Amino acid sequence: MQKNNEVKFEILHMPPMNTNSVLVSVGTDAVIFDPWGKVTDWERVLLKRKLKLRAIYATHGHPDHISAAPALASMFDVDWFLNTNDNFMVGNANDFLDMFELPHIQDGYKKPIDISKGTIEVLPGIDMEIMESPGHTPGGLMFYFPKYKILLIGDTLFQESIGRYDMPGGNKDKLFESISNLYKKNLSDGTWVVHGHGMETSIGWLKKNNQFFK
Numbered sequence: 001m002q003k004n005n006e007v008k009f010e011i012l013h014m015p016p017m018n019t020n021s022v023l024v025s026v027g028t029d030a031v032i033f034d035p036w037g038k039v040t041d042w043e044r045v046l047l048k049r050k051l052k053l054r055a056i057y058a059t060h061g062h063p064d065h066i067s068a069a070p071a072l073a074s075m076f077d078v079d080w081f082l083n084t085n086d087n088f089m090v091g092n093a094n095d096f097l098d099m100f101e102l103p104h105i106q107d108g109y110k111k112p113i114d115i116s117k118g119t120i121e122v123l124p125g126i127d128m129e130i131m132e133s134p135g136h137t138p139g140g141l142m143f144y145f146p147k148y149k150i151l152l153i154g155d156t157l158f159q160e161s162i163g164r165y166d167m168p169g170g171n172k173d174k175l176f177e178s179i180s181n182l183y184k185k186n187l188s189d190g191t192w193v194v195h196g197h198g199m200e201t202s203i204g205w206l207k208k209n210n211q212f213f214k
């Protein structure tokens with residue numbers, strides 16, 4: 001029997017919309033970031049890869065980043081994590097889900113557990129630094145994996161633009177401050193950046209091509 005301890009980061013596009021959900025796995029253990037889409041589709045993904053779900057994390061509370069989180073967490077009896085400042089969005093998501101004919105988030109599903117900062121080991125040997133990034137939403141977070149030089153940036157910054165700040169809880173000044181804090185963190189140019197939507201970039205690419213990244 002060979003034990004496979006390969007660490008994998010996979011970007012998944014679950015129908016019916018292009019949110020970048022991320023599946024991280026090592027061996028047979030997995031965590032999911034920003035699980036958009038249907039629970040049944042996620043079940044299939046996990047089954048096909050023979051993975052056991054350990055936890056779910058959300059960069060922010062918008063429904064296109066959490067639609068499957070409460071049901072998945074309940075079904076697999078795992079925790080799901082969201083900054084508490086975005087909790088109000090979870091209960092308001094169902095109108096949005098109706099537009100995509102997705103199942104509602106039920107009252108009886110698991111509630112999110114608060115995360116805000118610090119470094120946690122999400123899977124054996126995989127450390128993740130949590131960075132607060134308010135502005136697009138009040139409870140926005142970024143997740144950085146130092147060993148793998150991967151940053152899940154959420155909807156704070158896109159390829160050539162920034163996240164919206166005109167939705168409930170959005171704040172332009174805070175968004176610019178969050179971007180500036182990230183810039184000052186001076187991550188290496190080769191750091192791979194996964195945006196909430198669209199193609200992935202790198203820190204070096206953003207420095208050259210995104211006028212807001214300063």
Ligand SMILES: [Zn+2]
Nearest residue numbers: 060062136155
């Ligand atoms: Zn968003």
